[in-house]
Amino acid sequence: MSKEGEEVSNKQILFRGYVTGSPKESDMVHKNSTIRLKVPEGLKAVVVKNLYLSCDPYMRGRMTKHDDAPSYIDPFTPGSPILGFGVAKVLDSGHPNFKAGDLVWGITGWEEFSLISAPETLFKITDTDVPLSYYTGLLGMPGLTAYAGFNEVCSPKKGEYVFVSAASGAVGQLVGQFAKLMGCYVVGSAGSSQKVDLLKNKFGFDDAFNYKEEPDLNAALKRYFPQGIDVYFENVGGSMLDAVLLNMRVHGRIAVCGLISQYNLKRPQGIHNLFCLITKRIRMEGFLVTDYFHFYPQFLQSTLQYIKEGKIVYVEDTVEGLTNAPSALLGLFTGRNVGKQVVVVAHE
Amino acid sequence: MSKEGEEVSNKQILFRGYVTGSPKESDMVHKNSTIRLKVPEGLKAVVVKNLYLSCDPYMRGRMTKHDDAPSYIDPFTPGSPILGFGVAKVLDSGHPNFKAGDLVWGITGWEEFSLISAPETLFKITDTDVPLSYYTGLLGMPGLTAYAGFNEVCSPKKGEYVFVSAASGAVGQLVGQFAKLMGCYVVGSAGSSQKVDLLKNKFGFDDAFNYKEEPDLNAALKRYFPQGIDVYFENVGGSMLDAVLLNMRVHGRIAVCGLISQYNLKRPQGIHNLFCLITKRIRMEGFLVTDYFHFYPQFLQSTLQYIKEGKIVYVEDTVEGLTNAPSALLGLFTGRNVGKQVVVVAHE
CATH class of the missing domain: 3.90.180.10 (Medium-chain alcohol dehydrogenases, catalytic domain)
Structure with a gap:
């Protein structure tokens, strides 16, 4: 040269x-x-x-x-x-x-x-x-997003009911696995039967559904969460968020990671059920992974270990x-x- | 008898x-x-x-x-x-x-x-x-609502920019006074010039405006908060909330106390600007005063003292x-x- x-x-x-x-x-x-x-x-x-x-x-x-x-x-x-x-x-x-x-x-x-x-x-x-x-x-921005968003923003506890939308995506598949490792009950939504199959049979979600086949998302969530949702990891927004609000439990938490269903709309859909924030004392919090880059070393160490043990797949x-x-x-x-x-x- | x-x-x-x-x-x-x-x-x-x-x-x-x-x-x-x-x-x-x-x-x-x-x-x-x-x-449910909602949910800090809607109401007038006592900059909105006058001249808000005279709430908030809003004490909902979301600062907090503009609607208005929760990492949290009744003795003691010192009026x-x-x-x-x-x- x-x-x-x-x-x-x-x-x-x-x-x-x-x-x-x-x-x-x-x-x-x-x-x-x-x-x-x-x-x-x-x-x-x-x-x-x-x-x-x-x-x-x-x-x-x-x-x-x-x-x-x-x-x-x-x-x-x-x-x-x-x-x-x-x-x-x-x-x-x-x-x-x-x-x-x-x-x-x-x-x-x-x-x-x-x-x-x-x-x-x-x-x-x-x-x-x-x-x-x-x-x-897995070991980059989306991985740290899942790790920090779930552990730091969702304040999850063992045994809680966790819902993840866009659950087979770069972030969602990890949120579900982190939640399972913590001992939560986890359901994911995705947009095809192939993805639903991945969620249940590869990523170890307790259950999963194809939101495109659910004409009534509120009814679907009531079916998958008869006891309600403690933690919602929000990736999509729109009508899914409105349905989730109706199904949250008291003192539930919503970590707002993304709203992908809205990004190409000229005007975002309106969310109508925010009154549930009051009746159920819900904390809804947006976050950016850039605020959590100082967690990267601890995230990397623990996630590499999980990969080696076969406890996390991607x-x-x-x-x-x-x-x-x-x-x-x-x-x-x-x-x-x-x-x-x-x-x-x-x-x- | x-x-x-x-x-x-x-x-x-x-x-x-x-x-x-x-x-x-x-x-x-x-x-x-x-x-x-x-x-x-x-x-x-x-x-x-x-x-x-x-x-x-x-x-x-x-x-x-x-x-x-x-x-x-x-x-x-x-x-x-x-x-x-x-x-x-x-x-x-x-x-x-x-x-x-x-x-x-x-x-x-x-x-x-x-x-x-x-x-x-x-x-x-x-x-x-x-x-x-x-x-x-002042010394009952609305007073404790203002006290707990502001101090416990809003996580306020001295010098922060605080906005209160329905600011002359039972709760709002106290939130503003608690915020002033903490050293915040406080602006309130209300629905008449008489109420605006009360906010500025009786309750000691730094500024106040009549939302009914503001065709563009976003523009109004930009005028009153050129630096943006750190804390929003939400009493009204609807288009005010949408405008506030556009004007929040990074790591802002919204305590959702009530949504009075929505209670008589057959279907609540849609909120369109929730994406701001992500870009500004906002925490939005609903609360009920009933979760804070154990604060009543300390609230009563400090508020009675403020009343006696003339630092709180009602x-x-x-x-x-x-x-x-x-x-x-x-x-x-x-x-x-x-x-x-x-x-x-x-x-x-």
Whole structure:
């Protein structure tokens, strides 16, 4: 490699512009660019080769400019690559904490190679006897989301009744398993019989149902939770939330992780049953995993142990090739993915 | 008085039957009954003379049968007297904790005299150098609601920005004063210029506005809270809640005490901005004062002290005569009352 670094071609997926309603594949544009595989002199940056990219529902929020209530994270920049969590290999480093050959996970670009100018935000990967892609899911942001959201926000107790929506997704499948490990009774909802089967037979949920086959969600929840729900891990919002409110128990807790059913609507559905918050003294609390990154070491240690003991399993839905990333991302909103949606850019 | 007790006439207000939508005065029926002023042999009950009755928004909930999600308290019994908090004087007691002449507050009937069969639920009044009617408001259920709701549910800190809706009501006027005593910046909303004037000039709110004169509640809140809201004490619900959600600060708290704007609707309005719970990591928590009755002694002691020092004031809206109780109760839902709505049945 020359002093300036080899200039190589770099396929990218650029964000076209702000979206209202449902994003389309054409909102993400393919580009053949080039990049020098060398950190420019004086920059505390790293150049990485992207291996696995993560498709996560929160990314939809970055496609819209929220003038009325700015979000916790800036929107994508039109004309620049889509940004998201991923697993990457450091090729060159101007930062003392990283060196060529390091494996990392964190926010990177949807492209073959990225220059990451603030590598302090990256996590170094030291345990490589698990699939590396797990650091986009089970051992990455979604895993910590499930861990912190369940343990810290839900205040769960052994024997409680736990309901998880979008339960076979990147986060939901783990919430259910953490809840079982704590000794809770856990039911999940998902959008196909295949996913329901996974919940019951792979992830060990006590029960599960296909919400698309339930014309009356309130009746469904009454059937699965005749005693009511102590803890609801909310991933979907909309009519499911309204039905859950009617079925919560006194002093129940709702951890609001996501509202995926609402992200592509021009105006979110109205929630009508908030009076239940009073009658049942419910605590409903939104959270962001970024507030819990300091839990990562303890989360990683205990979860690796669980994986080794076979007490936690994980299902990924993998597509090959950066060019398939846009459709993989959009598939989250129709429930096309079965398990954590991963895009393979390169196998090291 | 004879051994069976004197039989006297007893004017009553009976509950006619379950209500949907807005209750009318005719849903509450006047009756001339009789009562013996003596506890029947063997009953651990008390017979009381009702002095002051309390009109409270939660009473609307007892006029409806909630088949779908039973409430925390049974509906009224058609054909029986309306029940509510009140101040009363014990005339005869079969219970060891009470004797004739005791003053009490607690749940009693909308009638001149009541036989209370579970007097353990009553609080004995020992401090009588304040207006007795205060035990329906400032020193009764609404006062403890404000105290526990603000201090225990809102987790307030000095210097925080606090918003109170229905701020001149029985609870709101106290929340604002407790918040000021803690060193918060407090703004209240109410439904008339007279109430706004009370908030600013009597209760010491930093600012106040008439929500009926604000076509855009979001814009109004941005004006009064350019830095955003840390704590919202929720009394009204509906479009105010949606606007508040847009204006909350990160890690804000919403204590849901009541949703009075919704109680007479056949279907509550939808709340559309719950996604803000996530982006701002908001905790929204419903509560009932009944969970905090064990705080009553400490609340009473500190609040009596504040009253004596002139640090807390209280405004009541008093109507004379049991016959005016139904219209006084209904007035809560149109905002007719200015301050705590009290009905005087008898001045001792």
